[in-house]
Amino acid sequence: MNIFDVYPLLDLEPVKAEGNYIFCSNGKKYLDFYGGHAVISIGHSNPHYISKISEQLNNIGFYSNSVQNPLQAELAQKLGALSGYEDYQLFLCNSGAEAIENALKMASFHTGKSKVIAFNKAFHGRTTSALSVTDNDKYTAPINESNNAIFLEINDLEAFKQEISKGDTCAVLLEGIQGIGGIRLFEDSFLQEVESLCEKHNVVFICDEIQSGYGRTGAFFAHQHAGITPDIITVAKGMGNGFPVAGTILSPNFEAVHGQLGSTFGGNQLACAAATAVLEIIEEEQLIDNAAIHGNALFKKLNTLPRIMEVRGKGLMIGLEFPFPIKELRQQLINQEQVVTGVASNPNVLRLLPPLTITKAEIDHLFTALQNVLTQHVYQ
Numbered sequence: 125m126n127i128f129d130v131y132p133l134l135d136l137e138p139v140k141a142e143g144n145y146i147f148c149s150n151g152k153k154y155l156d157f158y159g160g161h162a163v164i165s166i167g168h169s170n171p172h173y174i175s176k177i178s179e180q181l182n183n184i185g186f187y188s189n190s191v192q193n194p195l196q197a198e199l200a201q202k203l204g205a206l207s208g209y210e211d212y213q214l215f216l217c218n219s220g221a222e223a224i225e226n227a228l229k230m231a232s233f234h235t236g237k238s239k240v241i242a243f244n245k246a247f248h249g250r251t252t253s254a255l256s257v258t259d260n261d262k263y264t265a266p267i268n269e270s271n272n273a274i275f276l277e278i279n280d281l282e283a284f285k286q287e288i289s290k291g292d293t294c295a296v297l298l299e300g301i302q303g304i305g306g307i308r309l310f311e312d313s314f315l316q317e318v319e320s321l322c323e324k325h326n327v328v329f330i331c332d333e334i335q336s337g338y339g340r341t342g343a344f345f346a347h348q349h350a351g352i353t354p355d356i357i358t359v360a361k362g363m364g365n366g367f368p369v370a371g372t373i374l375s376p377n378f379e380a381v382h383g384q385l386g387s388t389f390g391g392n393q394l395a396c397a398a399a400t401a402v403l404e405i406i407e408e409e410q411l412i413d414n415a416a417i418h419g420n421a422l423f424k425k426l427n428t429l430p431r432i433m434e435v436r437g438k439g440l441m442i443g444l445e446f447p448f449p450i451k452e453l454r455q456q457l458i459n460q461e462q463v464v465t466g467v468a469s470n471p472n473v474l475r476l477l478p479p480l481t482i483t484k485a486e487i488d489h490l491f492t493a494l495q496n497v498l499t500q501h502v503y504q
Contacts, residue, residue: 134458141168144479144486146464154458157478157490158466162303162335162441165362166405167481173365173401180397188388195396202403203371207344209357213380215372216391220334220360221249224297226372226385227356228253231295231328234378238272241287241296241327245305245469246275248297248332257297260304260469278302279314288321295328295356300336300346306470307436307443312350319352330356334370335441338362339406339480342416342439349438362480367398411480415439418482425491430498433472442476443468448503450474456501461493 137149144167145153156164166173187193196216204210217223232238242248242257249255255263256270276283287293296318302308322329331354336346340362343349355377360370389395406412419439426435426444434445446453449471457463466475476490
């Protein structure tokens with residue numbers, strides 16, 4: 125049997141990872157400014173993380189949600205305390221797409237409606253409902269198409285007011301910061317108006333923090349920079365530092381009904397141990413502050429580089445837009461400078477999503493690497 129070849133692969137084969145570096149089969153180590161799609165939040169091979177998972181595996185790794193599992197409550201309490209959402213409720217699943225599916229389902233249950241306002245260049249996952257609110261034809265098969273989603277341009281308040289005032293909207297769904305869309309930011313004032321209008325029209329406000337959450341932007345959730353409080357928040361990626369775990373966080377206004385949601389593997393004992401360890405390390409090592417401090421310093425340095433049209437983002441979620449496709453530049457960073465970075469749906473945008481444990485010396489390394497490739501190579 126062969127692997128179904130759907131992934132465009134980098135010429136890298138990681139065999140080990142430690143801290144903010146990956147070590148490959150070619151004998152070289154690479155600075156990780158990609159974090160495997162923003163997944164690596166606490167760095168690779170953190171000793172406490174490994175210990176917590178190993179200890180749990182020695183006891184019980186998995187049993188279904190048909191039995192009591194106090195580790196889920198421990199995780200929920202820790203997440204509530206660190207995020208500021210102590211009175212919210214947590215439903216655990218395995219991936220960001222599932223978290224979105226559950227958020228949309230709960231919004232529809234709650235309102236009795238099905239129309240969703242989403243935004244251009246959005247990405248919310250690859251399952252059917254998630255794809256119906258994802259604005260990228262490349263991912264959508266005919267079976268995923270739906271008439272339930274309306275896509276608006278980000279920060280177009282007049283268009284948003286007109287659409288939500290029709291009275292047929294179930295939910296508004298947006299990313300704390302658009303990731304795959306090219307690190308595109310919603311204005312604080314726009315988010316505040318969205319929150320207000322959702323409350324006025326009895327529409328569920330869902331914030332997708334799958335990529336932008338868990339401290340990446342210098343706040344626990346990106347939407348907190350705007351001082352807003354969504355009804356539902358989705359989390360994944362940095363939640364498990366590579367272990368498959370995700371969650372749908374719901375306000376107290378949502379009543380749990382037995383059988384309404386479910387997951388065989390969601391919230392299993394091993395997943396809870398991994399996710400709790402991540403939160404403990406984020407708190408102990410003050411990684412949210414680290415993301416804010418080093419992210420701001422990096423942002424300022426990047427703005428001094430040549431040929432960059434715009435630097436966008438917050439904390440350690442940064443996009444660099446160039447006047448040319450970045451595919452060759454990204455490859456030069458790997459081959460010449462041994463630095464791994466990310467891409468976006470916009471071929472001219474380079475994404476920087478390092479672990480939150482990144483250091484000043486490693487930021488300087490990245491900056492020098494970018495300087496080198498931009499001055500030594502011609503891109504067009």
